[in-house]
Amino acid sequence: MSKILVIAEHLGGTLNSSTARAVSAAIAVKGDAIDVLVLSDAPDAIAAEAARIDGVSRVLAVARAENAHPLAAVLAPQIAKAAAGYSHVFAPSTTFGKDLAPRVAALLGVAQVSDVMSVEASHTFRRPIYAGNAIVTVEADAAHTVVATIRTASWPAAGSGAGSAPVEALVIDAALPAHTRFVALQQGGSDRPDLQSASKVVSGGRGVGSKENFDIVYKFADKIGAAVGASRAAVDAGYCPNEMQVGQTGKIIAPELYMAIGISGAIQHLTGIKDAGTIVAINKDGEAPIFEVADFGLVGDLFKIIPELEAALG
Amino acid sequence: MKILVGYKRVVDYNVRIQVKPDGSGVVTDGVKLSANPFDDIALEEALRLREKGVASEVVVVGIGPADLTAHLRNGLAMGANRAIHVVAADAVQPLTAARVFLKLIEKEQPGLVLLGKQAIDDDANQTGQMLAALWDRPQATFAGKVEIADGKATVTREVDAGLEVIEAELPAVITVDLRLNEPRFIKLPDIMKAKAKPIDSIDFGSLGVAAHDQLKTTHYAAPAKRSKGVMVKDAAELVAALKQKGLL
Numbered sequence: 271m272s273k274i275l276v277i278a279e280h281l282g283g284t285l286n287s288s289t290a291r292a293v294s295a296a297i298a299v300k301g302d303a304i305d306v307l308v309l310s311d312a313p314d315a316i317a318a319e320a321a322r323i324d325g326v327s328r329v330l331a332v333a334r335a336e337n338a339h340p341l342a343a344v345l346a347p348q349i350a351k352a353a354a355g356y357s358h359v360f361a362p363s364t365t366f367g368k369d370l371a372p373r374v375a376a377l378l379g380v381a382q383v384s385d386v387m388s389v390e391a392s393h394t395f396r397r398p399i400y401a402g403n404a405i406v407t408v409e410a411d412a413a414h415t416v417v418a419t420i421r422t423a424s425w426p427a428a429g430s431g432a433g434s435a436p437v438e439a440l441v442i443d444a445a446l447p448a449h450t451r452f453v454a455l456q457q458g459g460s461d462r463p464d465l466q467s468a469s470k471v472v473s474g475g476r477g478v479g480s481k482e483n484f485d486i487v488y489k490f491a492d493k494i495g496a497a498v499g500a501s502r503a504a505v506d507a508g509y510c511p512n513e514m515q516v517g518q519t520g521k522i523i524a525p526e527l528y529m530a531i532g533i534s535g536a537i538q539h540l541t542g543i544k545d546a547g548t549i550v551a552i553n554k555d556g557e558a559p560i561f562e563v564a565d566f567g568l569v570g571d572l573f574k575i576i577p578e579l580e581a582a583l584g
Numbered sequence: 585m586k587i588l589v590g591y592k593r594v595v596d597y598n599v600r601i602q603v604k605p606d607g608s609g610v611v612t613d614g615v616k617l618s619a620n621p622f623d624d625i626a627l628e629e630a631l632r633l634r635e636k637g638v639a640s641e642v643v644v645v646g647i648g649p650a651d652l653t654a655h656l657r658n659g660l661a662m663g664a665n666r667a668i669h670v671v672a673a674d675a676v677q678p679l680t681a682a683r684v685f686l687k688l689i690e691k692e693q694p695g696l697v698l699l700g701k702q703a704i705d706d707d708a709n710q711t712g713q714m715l716a717a718l719w720d721r722p723q724a725t726f727a728g729k730v731e732i733a734d735g736k737a738t739v740t741r742e743v744d745a746g747l748e749v750i751e752a753e754l755p756a757v758i759t760v761d762l763r764l765n766e767p768r769f770i771k772l773p774d775i776m777k778a779k780a781k782p783i784d785s786i787d788f789g790s791l792g793v794a795a796h797d798q799l800k801t802t803h804y805a806a807p808a809k810r811s812k813g814v815m816v817k818d819a820a821e822l823v824a825a826l827k828q829k830g831l832l
Contacts, residue, residue: 281745341750342713343722365743369725372678372713381679381798384708398807399706403601404610407803414798449756450722453738453749466744470831494832502762512728512742512763519702519762521744527831537600544810548831550822565813568822578819583832 272301272392275353277361277370278308278320279340285319287467288362288420290427293323295420296360297428298389303327307352307440309345311338317437324429330440339452340366346373347444353378353415357392363419363522364466375417383408383418397421401518402541422466423524423545458511460498462488465514468497471525471546473516474509475501475539477532477553477572481509487531490576493583499523501533517542532572535560552576585695585754587630588688589664590681590712591644592620593655594705603806610804619658622700626760628767629730630698631663638732641665643692647672647684653783660778661770667781668692672788677797678706682714687791689719694755696737701726701759712759722752725759 274296279286289306296304305328306320313331320329330352336344349370353359359374361367363385375382388396393410395418410416465471472494474487484504491498499516500509516523518538524545531552533539540563543549551564552572561567568575595601596616603610619627633639644659646652647670656667670684685697702709716723724730724739728747731738732754741748742761752758788795816822826832 342725343716346717365726365741368709369713369723369743372710373717373723375710376679376682376714376717379679381677382708382710382714383799384710394802400595400601400610401704401707402807404603405805405807406801407805409800409802411798447720447722449753450724451751453751455743455746455748457746506763511746512761513744513746518704518707527826544807548826548829549810549813550826561815562812563810565810566822566825567813567815568817568819569815570818575819579823582820582823 272299272357273303273355274299274301274305274358274360275356276304276306277349277359277367278306278316279362279364279366280308280310280316283312283315285316286362286364287427288364288367288422289320290323290430291422291425292360292362292420293325293428294425295386295389296358297325299358299392301357301392305330307349308332309337309348311335321435321437322430322433324433326433326435329435329437331437332440332442336446340370341450341452342370342373343450344446345370346377347446348442349374350377351442351444352440356415358416358418361419363421367419371417371419378415378417380414380417381410383410383416385421386418387421387424401538402544403537421522423522458513462491463495463497465497465499466521466523469525470494470496470527471499471523472496472529472531473499473501473533474504474531475533476503476507478504478509484509486573486576490580493580496527496529501536501539530560530564531576533560534558535563585639586641586643586692587633587639588685588692588694588697589623589627589630589642589644589659590685590699591623591627591646591656591659592700592703593617593646593648593652594620594703597621597704603804607803607805617655619655620700620703622702622704622760622762624767625762625764626698626700627659627662627664628765629760632765633732639696643668643694645685645688646670647676647681647788649673656783657778658770660781661774662768663774665781667783669783669785670788670791671785676795677799678708678710679714680793680795680797681711682718683793684788684791685711685715686718687793696732696754697757699757699759701761712757716757719757722756723759724750724752724756726761727758728761728763730758730764
């Protein structure tokens with residue numbers, strides 16, 4: 271009998287949509303219960319949000335001052351204790367979950383399944399390796415708790431609104447280390463949609479040419495209400511900040527519409543977008559690999575085409 | 585201070601991965617093998633810390649079959665002082681790798697362990713975090729900037745929300761991201777010098793680490809391919825097509 275504990279990701283007092291995606295994977299396990307664990311200094315509002323997600327049985331809220339920032343060394347011992355009695359512990363495969371889940375797994379002395387794309391059976395999962403160039407079927411030992419991170423782009427967010435799970439305060443008796451301390455978080459502070467959950471994304475690559483030129487990408491994205499991403503080449507060249515990187519080592523996304531502008535389409539970039547609904551590529555090089563995966567391709571100078579697109583949109 | 589660096593050998597970054605037709609694995613015979621790119625960055629950072637006088641010794645660690653020594657020589661040619669080769673016939677899973685590192689830490693007493701944030705073969709992104717947990721020490725994953733002073737590391741981490749800065753008391757585990765540095769190229773004289781540097785071989789079995797890998801990979805498949813779409817002739821046609829699909 272499976273009981274799944276989903277670790278909630280949140281920032282600034284708000285639940286991240288990655289949590290509801292991890293709940294979708296938990297639903298696919300077809301277990302008996304799905305509990306969401308919220309670790310925070312002030313968990314009430316976040317727990318209330320989690321309680322509305324469809325399929326959630328209970329929300330467990332741990333309020334501790336040490337949980338003000340998501341430090342894996344502080345959160346993991348609490349999760350390891352809370353995991354008693356659960357067959358599965360799921361976390362989203364975001365930088366939050368990637369940092370945290372292996373620390374939990376090691377404390378439990380169990381292996382971790384990273385980036386779960388599909389659930390084949392309660393202990394059988396599919397996940398990508400080699401930048402998504404191979405998909406493996408992995409069986410975890412049913413005698414142990416399964417710790418897994420959930421590849422958010424593979425799972426829709428579980429619905430929200432219908433659920434009304436009870437919220438229970440949980441007190442965990444765990445000694446927490448003070449050897450790791452939060453100093454600061456520098457956020458982009460953009461008003462644009464969130465890259466990881468946006469339905470439309472416009473990304474720029476090396477072809478955009480400079481940080482200043484990237485304005486044309488931002489302006490177009492704003493016109494169609496899209497989030498903005500970038501290739502690794504564009505981030506490495508300093509055109510835009512790291513949190514905009516899409517690809518194997520950046521964000522893996524699955525928007526309904528992905529527009530790659532001036533991106534050649536290295537395999538590592540394609541890994542990050544292959545679950546997108548519709549891919550559009552605009553590049554001056556007609557031989558660029560991005561066209562191999564694009565639903566719509568347009569060869570030409572992006573500095574000429576983007577204004578034309580804006581004009582055509584009216 | 586001594587720094588241990590994980591130095592894994594993987595299928596080269598530029599190789600197009602082929603899944604075997606029978607689903608038993610990916611083709612690795614005859615393909616080029618190289619250092620995991622993230623591990624090169626970890627080694628580079630360790631070497632820079634030694635050049636700044638923060639570290640005194642850099643030790644590269646590899647776990648793998650007998651022929652892994654040639655790969656470890658590359659790490660020595662890049663500048664590591666010595667290498668430890670944990671001889672294991674089969675690939676080990678992250679938890680086992682972390683347990684191996686813990687055994688080496690007990691012996692070597694490093695002030696810092698630098699690892700790549702993930703290896704580009706299994707893309708697991710686990711070993712550093714697992715090691716930090718088993719060692720009961722801080723972890724700073726996805727490092728984009730590392731400063732060491734006064735017995736602590738101040739690390740800027742590349743996270744989804746932006747850049748997070750944390751402080752970790754040493755000893756600690758740091759896993760590195762792509763933009764931390766650009767690894768140096770190996771020069772021919774360094775390859776010659778590396779031949780004289782020591783590689784300690786330790787048999788995996790002698791470490792007392794249970795090789796109990798809990799995950800079984802039962803099948804390998806090629807990913808679902810996206811089919812090539814259509815080329816449009818101009819902006820107007822593109823906008824019309826996207827509007828027809830309800831995307832704009």
